[in-house]
Amino acid sequence: MALPAVINVHVEEPLKAKDYRSDITPTWCPGCGDFGVVSSLAKAYADQKYDPSAVTTVSGIGCSSRLPLWMNSFGIHSCHGRAVPVAIGAHLARPEMPVVVTIGDGDCFAIGGGHIMHPARRNMNMTVIVMDNGTFALTKNQTSPLSRTGLPGTLASDLGNLDEPMNPIEMMITYGATYVAQTYSANAKHMGKVINEALAHQGFSYVNILSPCPTYNKVDTFAYFRPRIHDINEAGEHTDLSNRAAAMMKASELYQHHHSEDAPVPVGVYYQAQKPVYYEKVKQVQEFYGMKETIDWDNIFDRYKP
Numbered sequence: 001m002a003l004p005a006v007i008n009v010h011v012e013e014p015l016k017a018k019d020y021r022s023d024i025t026p027t028w029c030p031g032c033g034d035f036g037v038v039s040s041l042a043k044a045y046a047d048q049k050y051d052p053s054a055v056t057t058v059s060g061i062g063c064s065s066r067l068p069l070w071m072n073s074f075g076i077h078s079c080h081g082r083a084v085p086v087a088i089g090a091h092l093a094r095p096e097m098p099v100v101v102t103i104g105d106g107d108c109f110a111i112g113g114g115h116i117m118h119p120a121r122r123n124m125n126m127t128v129i130v131m132d133n134g135t136f137a138l139t140k141n142q143t144s145p146l147s148r149t150g151l152p153g154t155l156a157s158d159l160g161n162l163d164e165p166m167n168p169i170e171m172m173i174t175y176g177a178t179y180v181a182q183t184y185s186a187n188a189k190h191m192g193k194v195i196n197e198a199l200a201h202q203g204f205s206y207v208n209i210l211s212p213c214p215t216y217n218k219v220d221t222f223a224y225f226r227p228r229i230h231d232i233n234e235a236g237e238h239t240d241l242s243n244r245a246a247a248m249m250k251a252s253e254l255y256q257h258h259h260s261e262d263a264p265v266p267v268g269v270y271y272q273a274q275k276p277v278y279y280e281k282v283k284q285v286q287e288f289y290g291m292k293e294t295i296d297w298d299n300i301f302d303r304y305k306p
């Protein structure tokens with residue numbers, strides 16, 4: 001028994017963004033930043049002309065991780081912190097099918113923090129989109145690795161979060177991701193551009209989306225971001241996108257706004273480079289051992305019959 005061949009990754013006739021949305025009404029709180037993300041993602045799937053049954057949207061557990069339920073695509077709502085390994089499996093099984101991970105900051109960098117570096121360093125062809133609200137929202141506001149110092153949380157001290165936040169942009173560049181960007185969920189134009197670039201990128205792409213949680217995070221709000229959001233590419237501050245050292249320098253400024261109310265909150269593309277994708281190496285190994293592209297499942301099951 002061979003795996004069925006994928007007939008269409010792309011549709012011949014373009015679909016509309018609404019065609020990539022399911023008929024399930026989102027249960028997010030009114031005003032949640034993630035509404036903007038699901039709209040932009042559906043629009044980007046339409047722009048990429050994905051066949052809804054060929055693109056796989058994988059999530060973990062969290063408010064943000066409900067996103068695949070609101071999409072009309074192949075979807076996997078997996079386990080907290082395990083979306084990335086599930087996506088790796090989906091990608092390696094069907095490398096021609098686009099795989100998009102949509103998860104929260106806690107899912108990606110707390111419990112899932114040991115997973116994200118591996119597809120990044122291998123430059124696996126997939127996109128990881130993190131809805132960064134700076135908190136564990138689904139479990140009612142515990143601080144996450146991306147929470148700012150001092151942020152109140154249900155398990156934080158009376159002085160708030162004691163920790164320094166991790167810098168996801170620096171981290172993803174260090175891990176080896178070949179497309180790394182930050183955007184803001186209330187700026188549909190910028191978010192749409194960045195998501196489209198990430199999906200079109202050959203290799204591992206990472207998009208950090210500042211996506212406020214108005215229910216729990218009363219500091220990183222739309223009102224806070226609106227006057228501070230600053231596009232580093234448009235401002236001409238960061239244009240040499242394949243320069244890794246320059247990207248790290250720029251990324252190091254990410255949290256300056258935590259220390260000064262006047263400092264901007266940067267969005268933009270930090271790093272973009274072309275490198276061989278992992279599956280090309282897998283194919284070389286398959287060719288070396290004379291492996292067939294299809295899997296003979298009956299033969300494999302027969303080998304393990306008692």
Ligand SMILES: Cc1ncc(C[n+]2csc(CCOP(=O)(O)OP(=O)(O)O)c2C)c(N)n1
Pocket residue numbers: 061062063064065079080103104105106107108111131133135136137138139144
């Ligand atoms: C193995 C496991 N550990 C812990 C939990 C509890 N849990 C569910 S969601 C979550 C955090 C969600 O935070 P984040 O990923 O940032 O998503 P958000 O809800 O903020 O969108 C936690 C700790 C779980 N479901 N499974």
Ligand code: SF4
Pocket residue numbers: 027028029031032033034063064133137138212213214215216
């Ligand atoms: S708790 Fe926060 S992140 Fe969760 S749905 Fe409500 S606003 Fe969105």
Ligand SMILES: [Mg+2]
Pocket residue numbers: 062104105106131132133134135136137144
């Ligand atoms: Mg979160």
